[in-house]
Amino acid sequence: MLRIPCPFCGPRAEIEFRCGGEAHIRRPADPDALSDAEWADYLFMRGNPKGVHFERWFHAHGCQRWFNLARDTVGDRILAVYAMGAEPPAGLRREAEVRGDD
């Protein structure tokens, strides 16, 4: 069980939340221009890093708001919580890039 720090409600038990999968996946601007393989890549392919992972969470049984969260997949340590639509903290993004994480 993770203890997830909701930006509004504070630390809460994981069962109150729904995980929305990987964050920062942008819908291609012009889907018609993509090949099937590229479209499938957008729809289905996700990172599975050993290290920093950026993901979306929804506090379903709480304030019912979405937010972004950076988690270290090795120890399940939660590194940062930030608003929907915001960029991940620069330090964590650099760390993820250096390690080749998504």
Next chain:
Amino acid sequence: MSEPVLRTPLGLRAVVFGRRPSAPAVRLEEAPAAVRVGLRASAEDAARIGVALGLDLPGPPLRAVTGELVVALRLGPEEWLLLAADPDPRPILAAIAGAAEGGHVAAVDLGHRFAEILVSGPAAPEVLAAGCPLDLDPRFAPPGFASRTLLGKCEILLHRLGENRFRLLVNRSFAEYCWRFLEHAALEFGTPAPVTRS
């Protein structure tokens, strides 16, 4: 002509649990029908609506703001649940409509959505802890605390009225499950005895 009858989901049942009848450890009871209005609004609109209802909105997160007639539970950044004893929501909805003029506001009468269960007594926090993942320590959830959370497998709205008094709002189709869950958890603190209500 038959008159429409407003029934609460649990028929206003009540029960106490304890080892000695004189000092029950837990009391469960369903509260009568009341006004419950879901309000979604920006903090600025909420402040104007608060003036109309006699409430100091937006108020702190996860806390109840108490006015003379209405209590507002702040459940989310832009979400409140308004509670009042009078079962007619129309005056409150009219007051909101007047104050929200020009704003982007949703106010919905949820009076028939919920069953309201009151859990009280010295063992009340422990009974709730059997199925609620929240930290019910008064340092985290003092009287006045209010939040959506879980009890067992169903979603509840928890409002702490006092150190050992809680108000649970549960969707009416889950009311029976929620009641039995509480009864089961309360058995640990004594045998049940029904309460005749005045």
